Amino acid sequence: MDQFDELLHQRAAEESFPLPEDYAGRVFQTCAALDENSRRRQRRHWETWVAAALALFITIPNVSPSAAAAMAEIPGLGALVKVVTFRSYAYNDGHSSMDISVPELSGSDAADTVNQEVHAYTDELMTQFYKDCERIGNGYQDLRVSSVVLTNTDTWFTLRIDATQTEASSYAFSRFYHIDKATGQMISLRDLFRDGTDYVSVLSNEVLRQVEAQMSANQALAYFPEDFAGIDAEQNFYLDANGNLVLVFDEFAIAAGSMGMPEFTIEKNIYQDLLKEAYQKGFV
Template sequence: MKTTKDILSSFRKTYVSVPVSEDTKNHIIKTFASEEKKFFRKLRLIFWERFAAGTIGVFAICLLLAITIPPIRSFAAELPVIGKFVRILSGTNYHNNNSHHSINIKTPYIDSKNKALASLNKKYLADSKKKYQILEKDIKINKNKKISVTSSYQKLVDDRRFLVLERQSTKTMADSETTLLYDTIDKQAGTVVTLPLLFKSKHYITVISDQIEKQIKKQVKSSANKYYWTKKDLSEGVGTKGLILNAKHSFYINQNHQLVIVFQQFSIAPGYMGTPKFTIPTDSIKHLLINPNYLNK
């Protein structure tokens, strides 16, 4: 005989599993889009305070609907959010934790109708899947070793021109290693920025490399704690790549609209140096840019 608890549990499962119809989904999306337009239009008005309460009230109803009804709450993860956070949502996440290993991989999701930007989502998901599959193999091989992997993301820049997303992954198995990956999005052009897109020719590689070498020499001279692999280190097999730039090198554009070149941990320096970053003076590369004013703030 079923108890009251069993009956309530059955009701709860039925309630949560109720699917959201396509009409309901479309209605919610249209409502969010409509309220977003109204919200920003009223912000431009001098006396927007008179109307803010109404706009916020309607949005609050939509939000309350999204967080209180389970089927809609589940679907609401796909919805855009009013405000400057509209472009990055939480995507598929991977978790696997026990006494021997801890895996927490978070995947970002770019919310955009632009195909070039939306294609980043496929890359992010593929990277997360690949990372998880590699870790599963590592766990089987190293059954008695503790393995910890944390992968997350954050926005470094989000202004009128650029959106910069940083993806960070740290793997700990005896030693710890951190990897940083970046994507710089030009909001106005609707494109993912790459080094070849910025410069007229490959000469930028030489100029940027010279700038980095100057900064390295200055750092080493000013602090005994700074150390980068020397030619002797590399000849003896220490270090992995040395100071080598190419068209696919990791970089981003910072809040001051300056180019920042990033090296992965252990690539050009010992692990304690982390992931070395070098901010390139715009004046030194301005003449090489396809558009000399592209990096103007």
């Protein structure tokens, strides 16, 4: 990186970058002003200009968080801007190893809230990892944390954080973070349902029904229905392509480790009457 690049990044980090409100409109106005002959004559110049504009469009939000937030507020533009950086941590002492990579979101207060929760969660995992290093000495352990964006539409965003801890055996678990873009709020399972509704029992009964049906069809399955007391009020979930709830259980939570992380798709007709009015017609 040359001195100019370093200066650019430093200025972007230290100073606000007010994005013109008519930034997107200027491109379309310029297109409309060109007649067909002008387009042909100036095609090479136009392609060069567009390439430069796109480079600026991509670079600004990545070097300036304030510019990214401003771009996200432009009608019709925010949903197209995806600004993602990563917090990464690695450790290896020859016995214990750790590899954590989680995204940093930008563009809204809800994104900031997700960042805070993800940071707190990964900090907790790292703290426990280092404690375990002291406990096991020269023993072996490994911690891997990764992520994937499951949904990113105009109305809904879901980030999944996957972790695997390995010592004598391995243990896999996940956390899901949701943003309702229509309200600008971070959402948990309870936020989908009207106050006073017993959605926990309704969803729990359906999970148990599916467990028993699967075990009847395949006796080799190792669920623990007798130990299942019901889902958590803040149960891990995501939305499938049809907008159905998919409830996700950590390894060993409802079945033997050989079953991995069981997932149960709950059809909308089972819980739709319990949803808040805003979600009656769907989520995504």
